[in-house]
Amino acid sequence: MLSVLAASLLAAAVPSDKLSSVALAAYWYKKDERGRGDEISELAKPKRFPAFAISEDEFIIADPLVREKHLDRIEVCFRGDKVPAKEVGRFVNPDAVLLKADRPLKGVKPLAFQKGDPVEKLIWKWQGDTLTVSSAGVGTNDSVVVVASTGRVFRKGVANALYVDKDRNPVWLDFGSRFEIPDGKFDYVPPAEWTRLPADEYEKSAKRMEDRLAAAMLGIVIHLNPVDKENSSRHYSRYDDDGGNNEIDALGYSINGRVLVPSDLNGEKISRLGKVEATFPDGSKTNLVFAGAIAEWNAIVFDIPEGFKDKVTPLAVAKGAPEDFDNRVAWVMTAENENGQVVTTAVRRRFSGVKFVRGAGFVPFVGEWRSGVRGDSDDDDMWSRGFKAFVLDGDGNIAAFALCRRFSSSRWARDDTEAVTMADLSRFIAGEGFNPEFMPRKEEERNRFVWLGTEAVRLTDALAREKKAQSFIREYSRPPYVTEVYPDSPAAKAGLQVGDVLLAVRRGSERERSLEADYDYSYSSSGPWPEVENSLNTLMTEFGAGAKVTIVYARDGKRCEAPVVLEPAPVHYKNAPKARNRTLGLSVRDMTFEVRRFFKFDEKAPGIVIAKVKPGSPADVAGLSEHELVTEVNGEKVTSAKDFAAKVKGKKDLVFAVRRLAQTRMVKIHVEPDADAEKDKEKGK
Numbered sequence: 001m002l003s004v005l006a007a008s009l010l011a012a013a014v015p016s017d018k019l020s021s022v023a024l025a026a027y028w029y030k031k032d033e034r035g036r037g038d039e040i041s042e043l044a045k046p047k048r049f050p051a052f053a054i055s056e057d058e059f060i061i062a063d064p065l066v067r068e069k070h071l072d073r074i075e076v077c078f079r080g081d082k083v084p085a086k087e088v089g090r091f092v093n094p095d096a097v098l099l100k101a102d103r104p105l106k107g108v109k110p111l112a113f114q115k116g117d118p119v120e121k122l123i124w125k126w127q128g129d130t131l132t133v134s135s136a137g138v139g140t141n142d143s144v145v146v147v148a149s150t151g152r153v154f155r156k157g158v159a160n161a162l163y164v165d166k167d168r169n170p171v172w173l174d175f176g177s178r179f180e181i182p183d184g185k186f187d188y189v190p191p192a193e194w195t196r197l198p199a200d201e202y203e204k205s206a207k208r209m210e211d212r213l214a215a216a217m218l219g220i221v222i223h224l225n226p227v228d229k230e231n232s233s234r235h236y237s238r239y240d241d242d243g244g245n246n247e248i249d250a251l252g253y254s255i256n257g258r259v260l261v262p263s264d265l266n267g268e269k270i271s272r273l274g275k276v277e278a279t280f281p282d283g284s285k286t287n288l289v290f291a292g293a294i295a296e297w298n299a300i301v302f303d304i305p306e307g308f309k310d311k312v313t314p315l316a317v318a319k320g321a322p323e324d325f326d327n328r329v330a331w332v333m334t335a336e337n338e339n340g341q342v343v344t345t346a347v348r349r350r351f352s353g354v355k356f357v358r359g360a361g362f363v364p365f366v367g368e369w370r371s372g373v374r375g376d377s378d379d380d381d382m383w384s385r386g387f388k389a390f391v392l393d394g395d396g397n398i399a400a401f402a403l404c405r406r407f408s409s410s411r412w413a414r415d416d417t418e419a420v421t422m423a424d425l426s427r428f429i430a431g432e433g434f435n436p437e438f439m440p441r442k443e444e445e446r447n448r449f450v451w452l453g454t455e456a457v458r459l460t461d462a463l464a465r466e467k468k469a470q471s472f473i474r475e476y477s478r479p480p481y482v483t484e485v486y487p488d489s490p491a492a493k494a495g496l497q498v499g500d501v502l503l504a505v506r507r508g509s510e511r512e513r514s515l516e517a518d519y520d521y522s523y524s525s526s527g528p529w530p531e532v533e534n535s536l537n538t539l540m541t542e543f544g545a546g547a548k549v550t551i552v553y554a555r556d557g558k559r560c561e562a563p564v565v566l567e568p569a570p571v572h573y574k575n576a577p578k579a580r581n582r583t584l585g586l587s588v589r590d591m592t593f594e595v596r597r598f599f600k601f602d603e604k605a606p607g608i609v610i611a612k613v614k615p616g617s618p619a620d621v622a623g624l625s626e627h628e629l630v631t632e633v634n635g636e637k638v639t640s641a642k643d644f645a646a647k648v649k650g651k652k653d654l655v656f657a658v659r660r661l662a663q664t665r666m667v668k669i670h671v672e673p674d675a676d677a678e679k680d681k682e683k684g685k
Helices: 004-013 039-043 199-214 267-271 422-430 461-466 490-494 535-543 593-599 641-648 675-684
Strands: 022-029 047-053 058-062 071-078 081-091 096-101 120-127 130-137 143-146 153-156 161-164 170-174 178-180 196-198 217-224 247-255 258-262 273-279 285-287 289-293 299-303 329-338 341-350 354-356 362-364 390-393 398-404 417-420 454-458 480-485 501-506 548-555 558-565 578-581 586-590 608-613 629-633 653-660 663-670
Touching: 022 058, 047 120, 058 081, 071 096, 081 199, 196 199, 199 329, 199 341, 199 390, 217 258, 217 329, 217 341, 247 329, 258 422, 267 273, 267 535, 299 422, 362 398, 398 422, 417 422, 480 490, 490 558, 501 535, 578 641, 586 641, 608 641, 629 641
Parallel strands: none
Antiparallel strands: 022 047, 022 071, 047 058, 058 096, 071 081, 081 096, 081 196, 120 130, 120 161, 143 153, 153 178, 161 170, 217 247, 217 273, 247 258, 258 299, 273 285, 289 299, 329 341, 329 390, 354 362, 390 398, 398 417, 454 480, 480 501, 501 548, 548 558, 578 586, 586 608, 608 629, 629 653, 653 663
């Protein structure tokens, strides 16, 4: 119970009649038709708002960022009296909703607004399960924003604030909306003069935007060609694990006649791109044509085949400078692919300035928004780790769009999206900004790798002390210590040397990505020679050939940087030409540069590498093993896998010159005719 002093202070701060003019609006959300909901609907509790009475059965609340189709019910509560209510109107600015209860609430005293200048404001706010009221002078907590590029002046107040004049008469309601004040003076207009739309008119407008978006979107199924298990890289990015999934659902945005598909497919997966099946708004299907993958953002652009272009209504990119959209109506859009059909949602907001993105780029801003509701605090509806939607202007054109960066400094940031400028979006659709290395490839070309051109080991504490690199190393970090720089490689051209400690890599103004060396037991090596497809080169492959990156390294106790232009790796063991002889039971590969270096062979020395030996086969019985070299067959030098296949074809008695490390031995093999092959030969006659 309040003490006499506390009660008198409260009466001085907040007039008792105003306490009788604010009820509680409870919004009960429901799960959608797919049985999905957010935290509020899952817990079966309401989202609550202060409800300001303008009559005994009419109340104004802040726009709750929810559509009627997502509502289970609305109740207005006042001192134990609970009455069902419904939305009957939406205000254009400020963003607020008019509720009408099924009957008048007992004891409610409607606010009687007067024309005048306010001197005080009463602010209602939820804290836990308590609705608190505080008092502040006019101007306190309010902010004025001046847009430097245009000189326009805007005012943003405090949410759920009732402004009163010197006689404690209500003058204005503030929901934290943003208003332009071109003449330097803000007019406090009572709710009776606010521009109002019927609730069904708002729903119709939202439905038009949803239909507009649905007409421009395609349900996408991306089919990846399976990995060639014998020849594929065993070294994948530490951020990449598709679990063997070769079918990926996605969404396609038809923009200016092309289709933009946000997708985190890296270069390796894009190289395996097979058919990309699109479902159009009318239900028809066709395969899209690959146009290119954006270099710095997780998105791919496709063309629509002739005969299907008229089945979709493309979106256009809005024209004008970002600041031109300030204070105009915006529609925040979300979309999902539901078995090929696109499900869209639109919520009306208002552009509230511009946001700096990078370089000299700015985008129209409507807040960091996501669909769904998190809790009861003032900022919950705007809470998000990243921008999860995109925005159409009042004419249905794209005014803001967000994508994930292809390269991120943190694995947890991979799902966070960032806004791209409208100019960038137009460039992407026009075909600019593509990485030429990110494209579908034939099977024999898929293992094309980008490299730095170094060999490295894990940096030990002893090496770190010797190289004066301790201060550059994070706890538990083991960066690569360079033990070899290949001639004419990107590293050699950038001036990297043996003994450098590689710390990080970055591209342009992006944040640095720390480098870590492989554990000796992290991956199954392709052989005893140094592995070209290590984690360092895998990361370089993500950037792609031709990418300009900066390598950060430590040398002689100093932090150094070197610009590097990445290049495709030369043919290495895992993507070397191969040949298989089923009768012998072995497969072989060409000898590549890292194999030659390991065996100390010059470039002209003959030989091929035994890649696999089938258990129980003639090759196995003869004692041949993986990673040995065959330099001669029946006294003739072998120069390639193709040459080996020709020399052993049809021969029953073979003599191989086999080398392992520095030792060479002669191996004799007698091959019995393959019964199945003989039968096939007879049938051919």
